[in-house]
Amino acid sequence: MEMANEGNISIQRVRKTFPQPDGGEVVALNNIDFDFTSGKFISLIGPSGCGKSTLLRLIAGLILPNNGIIELDGEKITSPGYERGLVFQDPTLxxxxxxxxxxxxxxxxxxxxxxxxxxxxxxxxxxxxxxxxxxxxxxxxxxxxxxxxxxxxxxxxPKVLLLDEPLGALDAFTRMNMQDEILKIWEKRGMTTVMVTHDVDEAIYMATQIVVMSARPAKIEKVINVEMSRPRQRDDPEFLAMRAKILKILHFAGNREELQYYL
Ligand SMILES: Nc1ncnc2c1ncn2[C@@H]1O[C@H](COP(=O)(O)OP(=O)(O)O)[C@@H](O)[C@H]1O
Ligand SMILES: [Mg+2]
Structure with a gap:
């Protein structure tokens, strides 16, 4: 790890709403408090539309919160910056x-x-x-x-790498290869990595910490530290037990029809 104690993101009382055409508003995030600590690989998982991309875009500085602050290494984020790299689901080349x-x-x-x-x-x-x-x-x-x-x-x-479902559009085989590639890069460079995914296996395979968000307005439902050694085996009993646990949490966080979405 080359980046000693850099890339600490602190999210404090963050609220983000979006105006609606009918004059109302959508509360995407309400009063979120969380710290993403230096060098971790965090997977953000939660029901569709719960505010995962919104949280990532706030950290990227592409949008600003209505209330609360987000800091990187003690400095308030007010705009995009090169020390925060961003990759979306669709390549933007x-x-x-x-x-x-x-x-x-x-x-x-x-x-x-x-x-x-x-x-x-x-x-x-x-x-x-x-x-x-x-x-x-x-x-x-x-x-x-x-x-x-x-x-x-x-x-x-970048001190922070933000990945918004970067592998979501790829076939299963390419996706598993890319998971290993991204892990290799993370292990080599040690930047704090926050990856949104709706694939529970991907989250368990990759993350040091899984943050499960609830349905909108999102709050943090559960934080799970993943301490399994690497490379992780997808058929390992510990892996399967964690999968069952997360699906159970998501079941309470979202609704039943959505279960399919995580598999
Ligand atoms: N630019 C925007 N304008 C209006 N509503 C938005 C905008 N971005 C996100 N939203 C709304 O905020 C909520 C959270 O969206 P998003 O963060 O994209 O969810 P997720 O990435 O978890 O699927 C959704 O209800 C979405 O419709
Ligand atoms: Mg999204």
């Missing part, structure tokens, strides 16, 4: 730029491009895209495009 150019584009909005461009090949290698530097996004598989998005978020050595 520029179609007219190559893999190399897309990744290079992430470099602190190009201000430090000249000094830091030597590091780009290292990140291309880290995500396993060597040989595809000159490819365009349409020439990549979904998994490769997500690798490029990941590299673009990593080029700035």
């Amino acid at each position: 520029f179609p007219w730029k190559t893999v190399y150019e897309n990744i290079a584009f992430g470099l602190r909005a190009r201000k430090v491009y000249r000094e830091e461009k030597e590091s780009i090949p290292e990140f291309i290698k880290l995500v396993g895209l060597e040989g595809f530097e000159k490819s365009y996004p349409h020439q990549l598989s979904g998994g490769m495009a997500q690798r490029a998005s990941l590299a673009r978020a990593l080029v700035n050595n």
